[in-house]
Amino acid sequence: DTEVTQTPKHLVMGMTNKKSLKCEQHMGHRAMYWYKQKAKKPPELMFVYSYEKLSINESVPSRFSPECPNSSLLNLHLHALQPEDSALYLCASSRSGGAYEQFFGPGTRLTVL
Amino acid sequence: QKEVEQNSGPLSVPEGAIASLNCTYSDRGSQSFFWYRQYSGKSPELIMSIYSNGDKEDGRFTAQLNKASQYVSLLIRDSQPSDSATYLCAVTRNDYKLSFGAGTTVTVRA
Numbered sequence: 001d002t003e004v005t006q007t008p009k010h011l012v013m014g015m016t017n018k019k020s021l022k023c024e025q026h027m028g029h030r031a032m033y034w035y036k037q038k039a040k041k042p043p044e045l046m047f048v049y050s051y052e053k054l055s056i057n058e059s060v061p062s063r064f065s066p067e068c069p070n071s072s073l074l075n076l077h078l079h080a081l082q083p084e085d086s087a088l089y090l091c092a093s094s095r096s097g098g099a100y101e102q103f104f105g106p107g108t109r110l111t112v113l
Numbered sequence: 114q115k116e117v118e119q120n121s122g123p124l125s126v127p128e129g130a131i132a133s134l135n136c137t138y139s140d141r142g143s144q145s146f147f148w149y150r151q152y153s154g155k156s157p158e159l160i161m162s163i164y165s166n167g168d169k170e171d172g173r174f175t176a177q178l179n180k181a182s183q184y185v186s187l188l189i190r191d192s193q194p195s196d197s198a199t200y201l202c203a204v205t206r207n208d209y210k211l212s213f214g215a216g217t218t219v220t221v222r223a
């Protein structure tokens with residue numbers, strides 16, 4: 001089973017709202033990722049958690065706050081976003097170690113008004 | 114120079130033909146190589162991974178890697194309309210970071 005699930009599928013929020021994106025995997029993977037993808041562009045890495053610890057932050061603005069409550073769950077907390085943050089947010093997971101294949105979830109389509 | 118470059122599309126092929134996708138990368142430290150397929154409005158789906166020089170076949174897909182030439186390719190044999198998608202080449206130094214190419218959009222004409 002190579003399934004990563006994400007909720008919600010779509011999210012519309014105002015610039016003053018606080019919302020969270022959720023990601024879950026049950027493949028026993030110990031690395032989880034957040035990516036942002038704009039239209040007609042490849043995914044851009046935002047954060048990497050390895051063994052529930054934040055190991056990579058690609059200089060993402062603090063209005064994005066990741067959290068990894070346990071080895072199966074990954075959250076992305078959103079606060080005071082800008083319209084240019086509208087994008088497809090993708091979660092991915094992989095076995096431990098940087099060489100392994102990353103499997104993506106279906107994504108959350110975020111629109112910031 | 115971009116880290117990962119893919120042949121510019123769109124690539125249009127007739128049904129049943131071979132689609133050939135190319136990717137070059139600049140980082141000689143790259144260790145693992147992947148091809149993802151992305152349908153419009155959907156998330157990337159891993160279709161091939163390759164780690165050593167040579168060919169790797171999986172069904173109608175063949176990935177080829179040449180580390181000396183810093184080149185990786187994907188062949189899609191007997192192309193079907195369902196293969197119409199954007200194909201993303203991704204490489205990594207095995208440090209969790211995937212470097213993606215811009216993608217090549219393939220259209221298979223019935």
